[in-house]
Amino acid sequence: MYNIKSRNKEFRRATGGPKMDYASGDEFHIDFLIGKRFGLWGAGLSGYYLKQTTDDRLDGQTISPTLGPWSSGRRGEVLAIGPSAIYSSPSGTIFIAQWQHEMYAKNRFQGHAAWLRLITPF
Numbered sequence: 001m002y003n004i005k006s007r008n009k010e011f012r013r014a015t016g017g018p019k020m021d022y023a024s025g026d027e028f029h030i031d032f033l034i035g036k037r038f039g040l041w042g043a044g045l046s047g048y049y050l051k052q053t054t055d056d057r058l059d060g061q062t063i064s065p066t067l068g069p070w071s072s073g074r075r076g077e078v079l080a081i082g083p084s085a086i087y088s089s090p091s092g093t094i095f096i097a098q099w100q101h102e103m104y105a106k107n108r109f110q111g112h113a114a115w116l117r118l119i120t121p122f
Contacts (some may be wrong), residue, residue, distance in 0.1 A: 011026040011058075025054040025075060033084060037056035040088050046098050052107075076108040093121040 004026050011022035028051050035044020039091045055073030063074045082100035089095075096117040102110045 001029055003029065010094055023057040023060050025052040025056050025073065027052045027076070035084060035086075040090070042084075042086040042088075044084050046084035047079070047100050049080075050076070050078050052076045071107055074107050077104070077106040078102050078106040078108050078110070080113065082112075092121040 001084070005024040007023045009022055010018065011018065011019065011020045016093075024081055030047045031046070031108050033044055033046040035042050035046075052075040055075060062072060065072050080100040080102040082098065084096070084098040085096045086097075096119070098113075098115040099115045100115075102112065
């Protein structure tokens, strides 16, 4: 997938400060799953990789590294992986549970993500 970001013309560095034009950079990301099915159940490893392909810009200028603990342009990158489980009922309802740990993060906050999904036919 490729995310094309729009500009935030209401950005303020501080409460009550002047409005500025902030444009987050575009991003490429891919989700992945390696798993095995056991009848109605499945288990495996899932994750994602995201890489920002264009610079963040403030009032038309590339973000400077002096504005925080980031590199010039704040181009983020992250890799996450973790366990995944799925159950598919005979009626077609699917339940998916995933937990992912961000093993590598650059110019982004690093953490964990937990996903619970319920998919049901109607």
